[in-house]
Amino acid sequence: MSINATLLAQMIVFILLVWFTMKFVWPIIRAAMDEREQRIADGLAAAERGQSNLEQAKVEAEKVIEAARNQAKDIMDAAQSRANDIVEEAKGEGERERNRQVAVGRSELEQEMGRARDELRGQVAAIAMAGAERILAKEIDGSAHRDLLEKLAADL
Numbered sequence: 001m002s003i004n005a006t007l008l009a010q011m012i013v014f015i016l017l018v019w020f021t022m023k024f025v026w027p028i029i030r031a032a033m034d035e036r037e038q039r040i041a042d043g044l045a046a047a048e049r050g051q052s053n054l055e056q057a058k059v060e061a062e063k064v065i066e067a068a069r070n071q072a073k074d075i076m077d078a079a080q081s082r083a084n085d086i087v088e089e090a091k092g093e094g095e096r097e098r099n100r101q102v103a104v105g106r107s108e109l110e111q112e113m114g115r116a117r118d119e120l121r122g123q124v125a126a127i128a129m130a131g132a133e134r135i136l137a138k139e140i141d142g143s144a145h146r147d148l149l150e151k152l153a154a155d156l
Helices: 003-137 142-155
Strands: none
Touching: none
8 A cells, every 4th residue: 555545544533533532432521521510610719608607606706705794794793793782781881880880899898997996985985984894993182093994095
């Protein structure tokens, strides 16, 4: 065979191969490539949606955290206020108790002073009686009476 015929036959076979590939193989490959391209596009879109959702979640998380901080601050303020009220109540109660105990102490002191005065009056009366008995028992002498009165005053 001649080179021209071989070349012509090879060209015909190549054209048939290209036609067969374009007709039957290429659509399958192109469909697979289109499907892969679509999956990649869907994946990128999903990634963008995920990124957007992540940013929204971060913003919402910050809002929730800020609300929790505010609530915690309110709770702490209320607790501090209640603690101050309790301290003030305790101070008032302590002041009332102190005043009550002071009044009871003063009352007891006055009673004790009254008892001591009564006892002292009894003792003074007894000493006066004893002094009068001594004066009357001795002779009537001014200097002796002065000495006895001075002794009596010293006993009081």
